């Protein structure tokens with residue numbers, strides 16, 4: 582399908598439909614939730630077991646979701662969320678401010694608390710995430726300075742899930758987007774990248790969006806080309822209905838920005 586660029590996202594990406602389709606979590610939807618469970622386990626691995634920690638973390642292309650912060654908030658006190666689209670900032674704000682109609686993340690939060698051995702209650706974890714997210718900024722990964730005029734000190738860690746393959750029309754653009762975002766992290770800092778593999782489209786409500794077809798090797802090469810050393814990369818097959826997406830697999834990579 583034709584590439585759906587950022588302004589198409591701004592006009593057509595419905596955060597509520599997106600959350601309902603991909604982040605409604607229940608044991609009855611084990612297949613549909615497969616990719617989310619895999620991401621949560623690997624984020625737990627990165628931020629809790631591997632002990633990637635520091636002061637600041639920037640999440641690139643956060644969309645309306647907060648699942649990616651549930652383990653990270655144990656290791657980073659300051660989280661900056663970013664996205665190109667205003668409707669996504671608003672949807673995230675609804676949850677941060679506990680406003681009526683906010684998405685119910687509690688089943689996902691409870692799952693992560695279980696992974697962590699219930700060190701804290703799920704309500705406390707939600708509050709920790711709310712406290713950690715200090716700002717939501719506009720970002721465009723296709724620009725050399727993705728945060729535009731906003732200048733932040735280089736972060737200790739970058740996180741990004743399912744954004745670059747949505748935002749990039751081809752592999753050269755994907756490679757340069759990784760270089761663009763690498764300017765936001767310190768040398769020696771980490772990048773945790775959650776990607777979807779072998780996907781050409783996904784639907785949000787009835788609206789299809791294009792996806793850059795990626796294979797594991799192209800993710801690894803692009804990371805190396807952008808100056809990152811890959812520490813580990815885990816991949817698993819997924820099984821979502823074709824009415825929603827043609828994705829075949831997901832992967833999580835942990836990489837470290839090389840010292841110059």
Ligand SMILES: C[S@@+](CC[C@H](N)C(=O)[O-])C[C@H]1O[C@@H](n2cnc3c(N)ncnc32)[C@H](O)[C@@H]1O
Pocket residue numbers: 586587590594641642643644645646649664665666669720721722723741742743744745747748
């Ligand atoms: C599939 S969603 C991923 C959202 C979330 N990170 C997740 O894990 O579910 C893709 C996101 O990329 C954002 N996006 C699209 N083009 C972008 C661009 N050029 N720069 C930054 N974000 C962009 C969209 O607004 C959308 O929120």
